[in-house]
Amino acid sequence: MSSSKNETAKKSGVARVEVIERYCKGCSICAEFCPTNVLEMDAFLVKVVRPEACIKCMQCELRCPDFAIKVHTD
Numbered sequence: 001m002s003s004s005k006n007e008t009a010k011k012s013g014v015a016r017v018e019v020i021e022r023y024c025k026g027c028s029i030c031a032e033f034c035p036t037n038v039l040e041m042d043a044f045l046v047k048v049v050r051p052e053a054c055i056k057c058m059q060c061e062l063r064c065p066d067f068a069i070k071v072h073t074d
């Protein structure tokens with residue numbers, strides 16, 4: 001992620017949802033728990049498709065059994 005994108009996220013108050021692809025096994029737990037459909041499955045990998053809809057509830061990060069998703073709020 002470039003620093004300019006981080007700056008944009010900071011200014012707009014939008015969380016940056018990061019998928020650590022080498023850890024993700026595509027179980028879809030995060031996508032199922034996300035209340036605002038930020039996440040979608042793409043075969044065996046989760047994708048962040050609507051980052052602007054993230055309400056920073058942290059469910060995806062808390063529920064992922066593989067520590068493969070992080071929500072950056074700062």
Ligand code: SF4
Nearest residue numbers: 024025027028030064
């Ligand atoms: S819960 Fe974790 S391992 Fe499962 S799809 Fe989401 S990021 Fe990948």
Ligand code: SF4
Nearest residue numbers: 034054055057058060
């Ligand atoms: S923090 Fe909540 S709203 Fe944001 S992507 Fe994760 S589950 Fe969805």
